[in-house]
Amino acid sequence: MAVDIKTVLAESQLFQGLTTRDYDKLASIAVSVEFRKGDTILTEGDPALGFYIVAEGLVKVFKVSVDGKEQLLHVFGEGEPVGEVPVFSGTHYPAHVVALTPAVLVYFARDEFTHMLNANPQLALNMLATLSQRLRRFAGVIEDLSLKDVSARLAKYLLSLAKKQQSTSVILPLSKGDLASSLGTISETLSRTLSRLRAAEVVEVARNRIDLLDVETLESIAAGERVL
Amino acid sequence: MAVDIKTVLAESQLFQGLTTRDYDKLASIAVSVEFRKGDTILTEGDPALGFYIVAEGLVKVFKVSVDGKEQLLHVFGEGEPVGEVPVFSGTHYPAHVVALTPAVLVYFARDEFTHMLNANPQLALNMLATLSQRLRRFAGVIEDLSLKDVSARLAKYLLSLAKKQQSTSVILPLSKGDLASSLGTISETLSRTLSRLRAAEVVEVARNRIDLLDVETLESIAAGERVL
DNA sequence: CGGAAGATTGATCAGTTTCAAGCTCCGTGG
DNA sequence: CCACGGAGCTTGAAACTGATCAATCTTCCG
Numbered sequence: 001m002a003v004d005i006k007t008v009l010a011e012s013q014l015f016q017g018l019t020t021r022d023y024d025k026l027a028s029i030a031v032s033v034e035f036r037k038g039d040t041i042l043t044e045g046d047p048a049l050g051f052y053i054v055a056e057g058l059v060k061v062f063k064v065s066v067d068g069k070e071q072l073l074h075v076f077g078e079g080e081p082v083g084e085v086p087v088f089s090g091t092h093y094p095a096h097v098v099a100l101t102p103a104v105l106v107y108f109a110r111d112e113f114t115h116m117l118n119a120n121p122q123l124a125l126n127m128l129a130t131l132s133q134r135l136r137r138f139a140g141v142i143e144d145l146s147l148k149d150v151s152a153r154l155a156k157y158l159l160s161l162a163k164k165q166q167s168t169s170v171i172l173p174l175s176k177g178d179l180a181s182s183l184g185t186i187s188e189t190l191s192r193t194l195s196r197l198r199a200a201e202v203v204e205v206a207r208n209r210i211d212l213l214d215v216e217t218l219e220s221i222a223a224g225e226r227v228l
Numbered sequence: 229m230a231v232d233i234k235t236v237l238a239e240s241q242l243f244q245g246l247t248t249r250d251y252d253k254l255a256s257i258a259v260s261v262e263f264r265k266g267d268t269i270l271t272e273g274d275p276a277l278g279f280y281i282v283a284e285g286l287v288k289v290f291k292v293s294v295d296g297k298e299q300l301l302h303v304f305g306e307g308e309p310v311g312e313v314p315v316f317s318g319t320h321y322p323a324h325v326v327a328l329t330p331a332v333l334v335y336f337a338r339d340e341f342t343h344m345l346n347a348n349p350q351l352a353l354n355m356l357a358t359l360s361q362r363l364r365r366f367a368g369v370i371e372d373l374s375l376k377d378v379s380a381r382l383a384k385y386l387l388s389l390a391k392k393q394q395s396t397s398v399i400l401p402l403s404k405g406d407l408a409s410s411l412g413t414i415s416e417t418l419s420r421t422l423s424r425l426r427a428a429e430v431v432e433v434a435r436n437r438i439d440l441l442d443v444e445t446l447e448s449i450a451a452g453e454r455v456l
Numbered sequence: 457c458g459g460a461a462g463a464t465t466g467a468t469c470a471g472t473t474t475c476a477a478g479c480t481c482c483g484t485g486g
Numbered sequence: 487c488c489a490c491g492g493a494g495c496t497t498g499a500a501a502c503t504g505a506t507c508a509a510t511c512t513t514c515c516g
Contacts, residue, residue, distance in 0.1 A: 459514105
């Protein structure tokens with residue numbers, strides 16, 4: 001579980017285009033922390049003194065309702081920053097973060113990082129790009145939750161996963177329960193929806209592997225054109 | 229409808245803490261544009277060459293479903309930037325923007341603004357703060373859409389409006405239809421929900437003015453504790 | 457004043473959740 | 487090595503929330 005901090009930083013989009021000096025400085029203020037599967041990394045409402053970059057493993061960012069239901073906002077993997085929002089506005093973490101797998105994260109203290117931002121326009125622009133991408137993604141999630149049904153959201157997710165994994169035979173990186181939370185539904189509904197896709201011979205499901213048999217139909221379901 | 233650009237810029241959170249020189253520079257690259265009520269300001273999918281700051285009036289930012297239903301993402305007023313996301317990532321506008329009232333917006337070309345960002349760490353930090361606030365807000369919207377019912381979302385909205393307007397007698401800045409879109413529902417459901425709040429003597433509704441009679445109950449509805 | 461847009465109300469319908477039961481898989485300990 | 491037990495997943499039936507369709511009413515402006 002040992003991780004070379006500089007390697008991780010060098011691979012993160014956030015730190016592209018920086019000088020060697022900047023890397024040294026970053027590495028000198030960074031602290032790596034290990035978490036076991038299921039460990040809480042950040043708690044919503046806690047005062048924010050810094051943020052993390054995921055070096056290894058997967059983490060989920062989520063909100064919790066009064067009766068304990070979760071809504072996943074993100075699943076983050078290697079190179080992605082977590083908990084950076086309150087570095088720039090607000091003083092507390094806006095959501096919970098838990099390790100989905102054993103994970104190593106690199107911590108940056110807020111103040112030290114802010115100093116670096118002031119001196120590095122490129123770093124600030126990278127951070128702006130990262131936040132913008134998230135805003136774009138969130139806007140898409142809001143659109144989907146409000147305007148699309150579960151089968152369209154699931155189809156869209158499967159297609160994006162296939163694209164990322166470069167294969168029509170995708171491996172779910174999440175438990176079905178977490179996937180349901182991420183799609184804004186519950187595991188029962190996800191299960192039924194997958195069954196219907198299976199019955200329609202659009203996908204085949206084996207454990208956590210899903211084969212996309214009919215990508216074209218899946219695309220029209222994702223677009224909300226076909227009802228299923 | 230004449231607007232003094234420098235005054236608007238000086239009042240915008242985005243431009244706080246800048247030097248006089250910076251203001252002169254900003255004013256020199258800014259162009260003010262007028263829109264009538266209902267005019268389209270930006271169209272989703274159009275290539276993004278710049279962004280606006282609202283100088284006067286209200287605009288709505290929204291997504292549209294295949295069958296024409298709208299989901300509002302934001303309503304922006306004076307001093308707020310619009311369409312800035314693709315300045316930092318992506319190349320096209322991610323949503324539609326339409327004027328809710330007669331409006332004046334100040335346009336900044338992407339390239340010129342990016343140059344300024346490079347030279348002004350404070351400007352970059354301000355922009356980071358703005359985007360962070362939006363992310364925080366979006367995370368809240370996602371949470372609400374997924375985990376709360378319409379009455380909770382409405383109650384929350386009314387309470388936030390009361391806070392902003394410093395009064396328990398609030399004036400809706402939106403049509404009921406737009407408010408419904410902004411809460412992720414449709415006007416019929418909003419109408420019914422308001423009726424129920426009225427029947428429970430929690431609010432009183434007159435035209436576009438709503439009096440909050442029982443703030444405490446409204447708060448427990450917003451928290452999802454009371455069913456209504 | 458008249459017409460169009462916006463808002464309300466009623467009846468019905470569809471999609472999703474809830475509650476409950478049973479099943480599968482997998483790690484653990486006997 | 488197998489049995490046990492628990493977590494995760496699936497399936498069914500019923501309940502519910504919110505959407506749709508349709509009709510009516512109100513408000514706003516020209």
